[in-house]
Amino acid sequence: MTTLSQSQCGNFWKDGFLRLENVATHAELKTLRSVGDRLLREKAGFNEGLLFDFYPEGEGPEKPKLAQLHHPSHFERSLLEMDLARRAQRVAMQLLGPKARFVSDSFFHKPSHTEAVTPWHQDEAFTDPRIEHREVNFWFPLQPVSLQNGCMQFIPGSHLGPVLPHGPIGGDPTTHGLECTSGFESKDAVICPLQLGDCTIHGGRTLHFAGPNPSDAPRYAYSMVFGLPRRASSEVRTFPWNDNRKLSRDQRVHESRRAQGSFWPYLYRKVKEFDYTNPYEWRLGAHRVARLIKKGRTPAK
Numbered sequence: 001m002t003t004l005s006q007s008q009c010g011n012f013w014k015d016g017f018l019r020l021e022n023v024a025t026h027a028e029l030k031t032l033r034s035v036g037d038r039l040l041r042e043k044a045g046f047n048e049g050l051l052f053d054f055y056p057e058g059e060g061p062e063k064p065k066l067a068q069l070h071h072p073s074h075f076e077r078s079l080l081e082m083d084l085a086r087r088a089q090r091v092a093m094q095l096l097g098p099k100a101r102f103v104s105d106s107f108f109h110k111p112s113h114t115e116a117v118t119p120w121h122q123d124e125a126f127t128d129p130r131i132e133h134r135e136v137n138f139w140f141p142l143q144p145v146s147l148q149n150g151c152m153q154f155i156p157g158s159h160l161g162p163v164l165p166h167g168p169i170g171g172d173p174t175t176h177g178l179e180c181t182s183g184f185e186s187k188d189a190v191i192c193p194l195q196l197g198d199c200t201i202h203g204g205r206t207l208h209f210a211g212p213n214p215s216d217a218p219r220y221a222y223s224m225v226f227g228l229p230r231r232a233s234s235e236v237r238t239f240p241w242n243d244n245r246k247l248s249r250d251q252r253v254h255e256s257r258r259a260q261g262s263f264w265p266y267l268y269r270k271v272k273e274f275d276y277t278n279p280y281e282w283r284l285g286a287h288r289v290a291r292l293i294k295k296g297r298t299p300a301k
């Protein structure tokens with residue numbers, strides 16, 4: 001797969017998702033698996049808040065119900081040097097236009113014999129409502145997936161509506177994952193089993209879900225997100241479900257940025273990944289710096 005046909009592009013924009021066959025080679029999947037295994041074994045990103053459980057974490061990173069390692073390419077640069085990333089970017093450019101660029105990647109690991117689902121959600125619900133994110137997400141399972149081990153399911157056409165109401169899973173404010181609470185019928189879901197090498201692509205607003213994994217093996221996946229330069233949202237909207245959350249991940253982000261030795265690599269990445277050509281990013285950056293200065297001047301209570 002290096003290019004989509006016109007009808008595949010049309011289907012993506014009609015349904016909000018697409019299923020593609022034979023995208024990743026066996027060698028690429030083997031590399032993804034061994035990198036994912038190593039990073040998860042080493043608990044890479046835990047202290048920086050990049051490795052977390054979708055569900056309440058309890059005491060630490062042991063035995064997550066659904067672990068997400070965000071930005072594994074921060075720890076293993078070679079992930080983005082694989083031809084797979086280049087091929088996926090070409091497809092993203094077909095869908096979004098020539099300005100589409102890499103945004104982030106993630107490993108998702110659901111252990112064997114778990115009833116935990118990836119709840120119905122729109123990825124956009126996790127974002128800042130003042131910013132418009134125009135993104136596509138490539139999801140590669142690292143073993144065949146079906147209903148038996150938690151393949152992806154999508155609600156066709158859900159990307160054409162608004163961001164629906166969400167809340168933390170089970171109403172628990174310590175839960176990292178969100179679930180969509182109303183505005184859709186799960187009976188409309190399209191179930192997407194995939195063979196090794198296949199992937200799904202979904203838009204940032206497409207409602208999706210992955211079921212439990214009662215099988216004997218963990219269900220693993222690697223995702224890559226590509227997007228257009230960010231800009232101010234033309235809609236006036238709020239995502240109140242992101243307020244007043246009590247996330248252990250946020251605490252770790254905060255502590256690690258203050259810790260000696262972690263701040264400079266963080267700043268280096270920010271400077272390296274900054275989109276210098278986008279005036280909106282400069283405005284966001286200026287607001288952030290102004291906020292930090294103001295905070296520094298306000299005496300602690």
Ligand SMILES: O=C(O)CCC(=O)C(=O)O
Pocket residue numbers: 108110118123137139208210221223
């Ligand atoms: O792998 C999963 O269970 C969830 C993946 C997902 O929600 C995503 O890639 O947006």
